[in-house]
Amino acid sequence: MTQMWLNMGPQHPATHGLWDLLVRVDGETIVEAQTKIGYLHRGVEKIAENRTIEKFLPLNDRLCYVANSSWTVLFVNAVEELIEVVPPERAQYIRVIVLELQRIASHLVWLGAYCSDMGLLTMILWGWRDRELILDLFQFLTGARIMHNFPRVGGVRNDLPPTFKERTLKAMDYMDKRCDEYEDICGRSELFRMRTKGIGPYSIEKAIALGATGPMLRAAGLAQDIRKDDPYLVYDRLDFNVPVGKNGDGWDRYTVRLEEIRESASLVRQCLQKMPEGDFMLPGFKMPKVLPARAIYRRAEDPRGEGAVYIAGDGKTNRPYRLKIRSPTYIHLLGIPHYIPGARVSDVPIIMGGADPCMAEVDR
Amino acid sequence: MEGDGSGKEAGAGGPKERRVDADEAAADIGEEDVCETAPSGPSIVMASLDELIEWLVRVLDWGAGIVPVKPLVNKIARPVFAWSQRASVFALHSGLACCAMEMGVVGMPRLDSERLGVAWFSSPRRCDLFLVNGWITKKTRPVLRTLYEQMPEPKWVIAMGECAISGGPWHDSYNVIYGADELLPVDIYIPGCPPRPEALLDALVKLQTKIQKEGTTSGLKLG
Amino acid sequence: MTGTGGAAAAAAGAARSAFEERVLAELGAMAPAVSEPAIQKPHRLIARVKAGSIVDVSRRLKLIGFDHLSCETCVDYESEIEMVYLLWSYKEKCLIELRSRISGTEPKAASLVPVWTGAEFHEREAYDMFGVIFEGCPNLRRVLLPDEWTLFPFRKSFKIESIHEKRKRAEAEKAKAAKAAAAAAAPKPPAPPAPPAPAPPAQNVPPEKEAGPK
Numbered sequence: 001m002t003q004m005w006l007n008m009g010p011q012h013p014a015t016h017g018l019w020d021l022l023v024r025v026d027g028e029t030i031v032e033a034q035t036k037i038g039y040l041h042r043g044v045e046k047i048a049e050n051r052t053i054e055k056f057l058p059l060n061d062r063l064c065y066v067a068n069s070s071w072t073v074l075f076v077n078a079v080e081e082l083i084e085v086v087p088p089e090r091a092q093y094i095r096v097i098v099l100e101l102q103r104i105a106s107h108l109v110w111l112g113a114y115c116s117d118m119g120l121l122t123m124i125l126w127g128w129r130d131r132e133l134i135l136d137l138f139q140f141l142t143g144a145r146i147m148h149n150f151p152r153v154g155g156v157r158n159d160l161p162p163t164f165k166e167r168t169l170k171a172m173d174y175m176d177k178r179c180d181e182y183e184d185i186c187g188r189s190e191l192f193r194m195r196t197k198g199i200g201p202y203s204i205e206k207a208i209a210l211g212a213t214g215p216m217l218r219a220a221g222l223a224q225d226i227r228k229d230d231p232y233l234v235y236d237r238l239d240f241n242v243p244v245g246k247n248g249d250g251w252d253r254y255t256v257r258l259e260e261i262r263e264s265a266s267l268v269r270q271c272l273q274k275m276p277e278g279d280f281m282l283p284g285f286k287m288p289k290v291l292p293a294r295a296i297y298r299r300a301e302d303p304r305g306e307g308a309v310y311i312a313g314d315g316k317t318n319r320p321y322r323l324k325i326r327s328p329t330y331i332h333l334l335g336i337p338h339y340i341p342g343a344r345v346s347d348v349p350i351i352m353g354g355a356d357p358c359m360a361e362v363d364r
Numbered sequence: 365m366e367g368d369g370s371g372k373e374a375g376a377g378g379p380k381e382r383r384v385d386a387d388e389a390a391a392d393i394g395e396e397d398v399c400e401t402a403p404s405g406p407s408i409v410m411a412s413l414d415e416l417i418e419w420l421v422r423v424l425d426w427g428a429g430i431v432p433v434k435p436l437v438n439k440i441a442r443p444v445f446a447w448s449q450r451a452s453v454f455a456l457h458s459g460l461a462c463c464a465m466e467m468g469v470v471g472m473p474r475l476d477s478e479r480l481g482v483a484w485f486s487s488p489r490r491c492d493l494f495l496v497n498g499w500i501t502k503k504t505r506p507v508l509r510t511l512y513e514q515m516p517e518p519k520w521v522i523a524m525g526e527c528a529i530s531g532g533p534w535h536d537s538y539n540v541i542y543g544a545d546e547l548l549p550v551d552i553y554i555p556g557c558p559p560r561p562e563a564l565l566d567a568l569v570k571l572q573t574k575i576q577k578e579g580t581t582s583g584l585k586l587g
Numbered sequence: 588m589t590g591t592g593g594a595a596a597a598a599a600g601a602a603r604s605a606f607e608e609r610v611l612a613e614l615g616a617m618a619p620a621v622s623e624p625a626i627q628k629p630h631r632l633i634a635r636v637k638a639g640s641i642v643d644v645s646r647r648l649k650l651i652g653f654d655h656l657s658c659e660t661c662v663d664y665e666s667e668i669e670m671v672y673l674l675w676s677y678k679e680k681c682l683i684e685l686r687s688r689i690s691g692t693e694p695k696a697a698s699l700v701p702v703w704t705g706a707e708f709h710e711r712e713a714y715d716m717f718g719v720i721f722e723g724c725p726n727l728r729r730v731l732l733p734d735e736w737t738l739f740p741f742r743k744s745f746k747i748e749s750i751h752e753k754r755k756r757a758e759a760e761k762a763k764a765a766k767a768a769a770a771a772a773a774p775k776p777p778a779p780p781a782p783p784a785p786a787p788p789a790q791n792v793p794p795e796k797e798a799g800p801k
Contacts, residue, residue: 010507011458013486018460018504038731039504040461042537045716046741050536050749059533065462109465128472146465147558208654208677211705222677229680230630297673297684299657310671312662324660324671334708334730360461363731503733535750538740539732542750 003031006345010039014117014349017359019333021352028344033337037330040363048323053079053153053287056320061147063325064361067106067303068146069098071325071361076151077232078298078309083153083288090278091155092233097168097271098141098150099233100264104175105134106303107257107264110356114254115186117349118195122185130178133171140164155281165272172265179262186254196250200351202339207248210335213328214305215256216355220248226301238270253354260303289318304328304356327361443576449492449518450575452481453568456491458511461498462558463525469561470568482568488514493571496544499527499534505547512548520575522567523550526557533557606652606679607632613651617644632683638670641687642697645672649702652676653683659699659709661717663743666691668717672699689719698724716741 009020020036044063048056060075061068073095080087087095112127135145140161142148150157186192202210207220217224225242227235243259245252291313299308305328314321332355340351428434459467470477471484485491488511500508512521523544526532531542544550551574554567607626614624614632620640627633636644645653653674662669672685689696698721699706710721711730718739721727729736738745748756 010504011456011486011488011511013457016459018507038729038733039501039507040499041501041503041539041731042499042534043539043740043747046538046745046747047534047536050747062462062533065465125473128469129474132469132472132474145560146462209704211656211703211708213655224677229677230682295662295671295684297658297682299675299682306657308658308673310658310660310673322662324658326658330712331705331708334711335705338704531750536747536752538745538747 008348008352009036014352015357016113016353017357017362019357019359019362021336021348023340023345023348025345028346030340030343030345030348033340035334035336037333037359037362040359042364044364045323045325048320050319052318053291053320057152058147058149061149062360063364064302064304064327064358065146066109066358067102069102069148069150070106070300070302070307072149073099073151073233074298074300074302074307074309075311076153077300078296078311079153081298082291082294082296082311082313084292085154085282085285087155087282088279089234089276090159091280091282093271093275094156094160094280095151096233096235096238097268098138098148098156100267100271101134101137101168103264103303104261105131105138107261108134110257110303110353111182111186111254114350114353115192117353118192120186120189120192123182126178126182126185130175133174137164137168137171140167152281153287154285155279159280168268168272172268175265176262179258179265182258187258193251195347196254196350198247199250199347200339200343200354201247201249203248206339210338211331212305212335213331214301214303215253215260216248216305216332218243219245219252219256219354221246226299226306230299232298232300234271237274238267240267240270250350250354257356287318290315291318291320295322299326302328304358304361305332307361325361325364327364329355329357330362330364333357333362446576446578450481450572452483453493453520453571453575454485454491455482455493455495456488456511456515457484457486458495459497460500460504461527463497463528466558466561467495467497467524467564470564475561475565477565477568480565480568480572488512489516491515492519494519494521494548495524496521496528496548496550497524499532500541500544500547501539502541503539505541508544509547520551520571521548522552522554522564522571524554524564524567525559526555529553529555604629604679604681606676606681610648610651610681610683613647617647620644630681632681634683634685636672636685636687638687638689639697641670641672641685642699642702644685645674645699645702648674648683652679653681654678656699656703656706656709657682659706659713661694661713661719661741663717663741664691665743668694668719670696670713670719694719696721698722700724715739718742 003024003026006023006025007020008023009015010018015021018039022034022036023030024032044059047059057072057075060072063071108127108131112124115121115123115127138148139145141164142150142157202220204217204220204222207217207222212220221244223242223244226232227240228242240263243256243263245256293313293315295310295312297308297310299306301307306326307328308326310322310324310326311320312322336351336355340348343351469475477483482493492515494512494515496508512519521544523529527534527540528544531540534540535542541547552567552571554563556563607630610632611624611626614621614634620637621644622635622637624632624634653676655675655677657673657675658671659673660671662671667688668691670687670689672687674683674685675681687696694717696719698710700710700723707724707726708730710724711727713719714721714727715729715731716739728734732740
């Protein structure tokens with residue numbers, strides 16, 4: 001049978017972003033694939049060399065439009081490590097709350113999009129409707145739904161507003177109940193299982209060779225999590241499990257992320273209970289006029305995997321000399337051609353969706 | 365052919381039986397002399413279907429120019445077409461960047477754009493509305509232009525967010541275009557970074573008002 | 588420009604695990620390809636590697652336990668480019684940063700694809716942004732920028748300016764051009780009158796002191 005190249009993208013309902021997956025198909029089976037990205041490349045790392053730390057801070061939200069605060073918190077953590085400043089404990093707890101709420105919101109977006117690619121349109125309506133509750137909490141805390149611009153070097157922008165604790169605890173109880181409902185509609189659905197089991201599997205060795213991290217690696221079977229292995233902020237004082245899959249296929253990626261929503265809800269509860277009183281910002285802190293001539297590599301558990309920032313100062317200005325952003329989805333998307341051959345064309349949205357693409361982070 | 369000079373009697377028969385002053389015809393329709401080019405007799409039967417249709421359209425247009433049928437029909441039909449177009453604006457399922465998240469929220473249960481008739485479709489061939497919701501890079505330019513040109517008329521463009529209006533916070537990027545109106549004709553601009561989804565809902569309502577007021581470009585066309 | 592800080596860590600008396608000691612010993616054994624191995628902080632090692640030996644060093648480190656290539660990037664120091672490789676060990680939970688300098692005018696480095704397949708993605712980006720040619724990397728072509736670009740934007744020689752600076756520059760050029768046009772178009776002023784004859788020197792001004800021998 002003749003083989004032909006099919007172009008899936010850049011404008012495609014299943015790609016969730018602007019990228020291109022060219023597949024060479026032999027009938028229905030994929031023989032080869034190529035990824036084409038770069039449609040959203042702005043050169044954020046070059047722009048960072050042109051701006052001071054305070055002026056670059058709001059741009060971090062736009063690094064990944066689904067998990068905004070996880071990049072801002074990561075950047076601020078990196079800068080604090082560079083200038084050797086430790087924020088107060090209350091600020092660290094608040095940052096962890098923001099990170100975990102962001103993880104829930106991001107996984108709800110992913111769940112909705114993943115299921116809608118298969119035709120299970122109920123999930124996108126349910127998932128995004130529940131995400132509105134999380135965004136309401138963000139609006140209450142930071143003033144914005146997405147693009148919060150919340151952490152500052154030395155702390156956070158403001159303390160928790162009154163009644164935030166009660167509202168959040170109520171929302172987390174609601175999320176636990178909803179996770180059970182998602183399990184009912186997706187996990188117990190025979191069609192969902194047929195569409196995701198055995199799709200795009202890879203072994204732990206192949207995943208590590210390709211650089212896969214986060215839920216993609218946990219789905220393959222390796223129980224690793226940067227929050228446990230290389231703890232930052234106050235994660236070493238919190239207690240949570242790391243959900244693990246078996247084969248690394250679409251089904252395992254779903255179960256891992258659904259469990260992570262539950263774990264994040266539990267983490268938020270623990271933070272709210274354990275949070276000490278104190279300052280939300282280092283008193284009297286002023287950003288130094290010059291960044292030290294060192295380089296720092298700071299990693300964090302982004303909802304999509306291992307997000308990291310390599311920031312180097314030059315000892316002369318308060319602008320970074322080099323800012324490198326390690327985006328987990330960039331690695332995952334470029335790794336797709338290595339494990340997609342053998343799948344069918346109708347499985348492509350499942351494989352694309354399993355990598356949880358967020359193109360602003362891929363292209364930077 | 366007999367004629368009464370430049371008489372314009374209504375319902376006096378077809379063009380074969382009347383002769384209109386050549387200057388009047390030219391002034392009216394913009395053609396030199398309709399009657400002389402209109403085929404008559406057995407040549408109609410032996411003409412091709414295209415020529416027949418062409419002749420029919422010319423004849424109707426000439427007739428509509430004499431009798432004020434065209435403005436009357438347009439006056440009735442245009443609002444009906446406009447109403448049907450504004451009540452079911454199909455937006456293209458193309459999410460570029462962050463503003464696409466807020467665009468997605470507009471279709472979700474809390475804000476529900478479908479009660480306005482706005483639904484999202486993946487193929488540009490069936491869409492009226494192109495929402496530019498993110499920064500445009502040099503690599504994306506031909507993609508967006510192709511998508512826009514694939515959409516059939518009439519079509520509208522909404523530039524959502526600062527990046528689509530003027531490049532947004534990426535003013536010193538080497539790869540970002542300063543605004544969607546460098547390549548597409550934009551009807552509505554929504555400021556914000558990102559604009560609230562309620563702002564997009566407001567823009568859709570404004571677009572519907574615009575469609576209703578301006579009418580639609582494809583009214584009942586004769587010729 | 589960026590030091591390894593080994594002395595500081597030793598002075599701080601950071602507790603070293605058995606694994607970190609073993610890695611330091613291995614790195615020391617790999618000299619002279621590897622120099623300045625040090626522990627910056629607990630679970631943070633650093634070493635400097637000679638440009639040609641990065642593949643062997645990373646293969647050895649992968650055997651020891653650094654199985655994950657977290658990042659491979661460049662820092663442009665104009666005359667030189669510093670390649671930075673960051674390896675993480677899932678088992679021992681330890682990070683090592685390897686730095687190696689290559690030429691800035693004709694940057695060439697060995698590719699890590701034989702060791703990690705996923706290194707290809709980092710290398711494609713480094714080529715796209717900095718122009719570093721990785722020998723041995725399959726499919727070394729542009730990934731983020733359009734294929735027809737010939738410039739490498741993250742080099743320091745490629746300057747970007749903000750829209751305000753662009754506007755200011757455009758206005759300054761316009762003003763300069765307008766002034767030049769006005770000066771060319773304006774009628775030439777009449778020739779100035781001849782300067783008066785120089786006055787004779789005053790008689791009572793003391794002569795200049797001459798630098799003579801004391």
